[in-house]
Amino acid sequence: MGKPLLSLRGIFRRIEGEEILRGIDLDVRRGEFLSIVGASGSGKSSLLYIMGLLDRPSEGEVLFEGRRVNFDREEEISEIRNRKLGFVFQFHYLLPELTALENVMVPMLKLGIPRGEASERSAQLLESVELKGKEDRKPHQLSGGEQQRVAIARALANDPLLILADEPTGNLDSKNTEVVMDIFTELNRRGTTIVMVTHEEHLAMRTDRIIQMKDGRVVG
Template sequence: MIELNQRERGKPVIELRDLRRTLGEGETANEVLKGLNLTIRQGEFCSIVGPSGSGKSTLMYLLGALDRPSGGQVLIDGHDTRGMHDLELAELRNRTLGFIFQFHYLMPEFSALENVMMPMFKRGIRRADAIERATDLLSRLGIGDKTHRPPGKLSGGEQQRVAIARALANQPLVVLGDEPTGNLDTSNADNVFAIFEKLVKEEHQTIVVVTHDLDLAARTERIIRLVDGLVVDDGPTADVMERMRAAIGTHE
């Protein structure tokens, strides 16, 4: 199977420049993101943490070109998304990004295998190749014996693994997860992170994941901390954790 996206470690894959996003209008207008500068590089395993309402989901939508900024720039794989038409954005997303959300949004009327094949169809990959890759991904995620079941006949943890396989289908440059374990018990959340760690280690997969669970964030390599629409800390996980610990009990 052809390598769809080149993996060049350290290369910027998503860049945000003075990113701003205002939601709502008039009296309810709310500047949710207030000027963010961030570079996500190939091979990084990042978590985004911060209090509820700090703008994490808004940021993820913009990182994934699912939403448009009110100001500033989003560059994905070097492409400035400003001025792109919806179709161009959709094509860029499908080619470069994989999404995993808290609720998996699998299509209930299709099998696990077909759900994973769907993004490959959108890219025009041949059916036989799509079946082979989807089968391989589901096997690697430990559900190779359940590929023909619809999501409704899988457990919550299994459904989230199908969603991960789907996110990986087109060998995305970046996997984006917004609370991908938010709906799972500790053991299944642990499994999902074990899968992420393996992908990062063995395939240099770039992963950016929002989590409110600091034990899970501690397993990533870089923590980006948001408070009230601004990045207040960003660095190697151990350093950010240390600064967060120091802050607890003082002013937080």
């Protein structure tokens, strides 16, 4: 077993005097599919935000690929986020005025990938999430499940090492949930590390390892 991809050491997060995370130690291994479960308000999203360098801990260290993340260096942090991480949220946050294809292209264009190449690669990604033929639709012309699949394709735009997904199937029916789980399982089989927050036990059961949270702590 190599070095962990991501490590959290003694993480605390306090907001307005409230302790939301209380001493989290966790290693995410390369190539694993990890799920985080726990009651609403137990700190799952807060933890995922820190893992994704979207929020800074009040105390403790985050190591990414063995290096300590310096939260004072905004540039370094965006570099990791933009190049190595992919995010999928419960609400997809697609840009409503852009087509599915354009939504997937956005992160590629930000990375400086030429338009033609970005367009071609985005079309391939949409095909991989079974949206071939729907590239030119705007989000409102797609079903909830299809929108979430566009969001997954967009999360894959930078070919991330690590995907962080916060209740990615929270708004989906069972059929679409299945499709999304199949996509994640296949991505993971091909080597992508995935951390998924879910409150659905049967989905967590399909991952390599389950972390249980309670009141800002990992309890199992």
